[in-house]
Amino acid sequence: MQLQQGYLGEIYGMAFFERLGRDYHFQATESQLTEIHLTESHLTESHLTESHLIESQAVFSLLFKVEQYTAKALLKQLPELASLDEALLEQVRMQAQKEVDSWLKLPWHELLAALRLWVEPYQQKYAKWADDAESNSEYGAAFRLLERHETAIYRYLQALERGDQRSALILECFLGAL
Incomplete structure (x- = not known):
C-alpha cells in the first residue's frame, strides 16, 4: 500500500511539474507585466528577467524527468503497479493539475521555498519507510528508491x-544511479 502511494506520488509529481513548467513562464510574465505597469517608476527589483524564466523551465523539466524516471523504475x-485503475491515475493527474493554480503566481524565490517545504515531509516519510523496510528484501529496494528520489529533490531545492x-x-547524479 505504501509503495502504491509512492508510485501515485510520482504520477502526481509528473503532472504537477509538467503543468508548472508549461504555465509558470506565462503566468509569471503576466504577473510581472501587471506589477511593472502599476509601478512604472520602480522597475528595478520587480523586473523578471528572461534568465529567470529560462531557469524555471529547466528546473521544472528536470523535476519532471526525475519523477518520470522514478515511476518507471x-x-x-x-x-503489479501497472495494473492500477486508469481512472485512479487520471484522478491523481487532474488533482495535480488543479493544485498548480495556487503556485503559479508565486515569485521565483517564494516558489522554491514553498516547494522545499512541500517536499520536506515526504522526504522524511519516505526515509522512515525505507528504514522500516530495511529487513524486507522483497520491497526494500523500492522503498530505498523512493527515499533516494525524495532526498535528491529536497537537496536540489535547498x-x-x-x-x-x-x-x-544533485538530480543528475540521482538519475545516473538508476
Missing part, C-alpha cells in the same frame, strides 16, 4: 534556494 521493480549554480548535479 518502480514499475520495473513492482510490475541548493536552488541558496543559488548554487551546480544544483542540477
